[in-house]
Amino acid sequence: MDRARQIREKLQQMARQFGPPSTLLGQVKSVDENELTCDLYDEETAVVFYDVRLRPVLDGKESLTLIPKVDTWALAARIEDDDEWMIIAAGEIDRYRLSIGQTVIEQDSTGLLIAKQDDTLKQVLTLIVEAVQKIVVIQGTNPDLPKLSQALTKINNLLR
Numbered sequence: 001m002d003r004a005r006q007i008r009e010k011l012q013q014m015a016r017q018f019g020p021p022s023t024l025l026g027q028v029k030s031v032d033e034n035e036l037t038c039d040l041y042d043e044e045t046a047v048v049f050y051d052v053r054l055r056p057v058l059d060g061k062e063s064l065t066l067i068p069k070v071d072t073w074a075l076a077a078r079i080e081d082d083d084e085w086m087i088i089a090a091g092e093i094d095r096y097r098l099s100i101g102q103t104v105i106e107q108d109s110t111g112l113l114i115a116k117q118d119d120t121l122k123q124v125l126t127l128i129v130e131a132v133q134k135i136v137v138i139q140g141t142n143p144d145l146p147k148l149s150q151a152l153t154k155i156n157n158l159l160r
Helices: 003-018 121-133 145-158
Strands: 023-032 037-042 047-053 064-068 073-078 085-090 093-100 103-108 111-116
Touching: 023 047, 023 064, 037 073, 037 085, 064 085, 111 121, 111 145, 121 145
Parallel strands: 047 085
Antiparallel strands: 023 037, 023 073, 037 047, 064 093, 073 085, 093 103, 103 111
């Protein structure tokens, strides 16, 4: 091993030994979606880190937020030189939410929500299917009502 590499490894070892860690791998113990924080338990030190952020900046604005599942493993990074931490990855998530302006895309185990202001994709598709179900054709073929009912069931299953 060359001298430069030995020095580099020794410096890294000293940084780990004397400096604060820059990352933390822990188990999610609770999640507060209103405050956008969670509590992480570090098995190595048996310490609970409270109010670990789900977003880097808690300013009321939002872009992408991942809500980790309780009891999953999560990786947190230290925010600057402070004692504040932020989740950067999680083994499992309960939900994600993407907000851009007045548009929201959100998914959880109940389905996918795509909304802009008060309108959702589910509402729009349901209105279209319901309108087509009422069409009666004098010449030609009427809409396939069983397939439309099946489509409506699938819309309700996928979207919220």
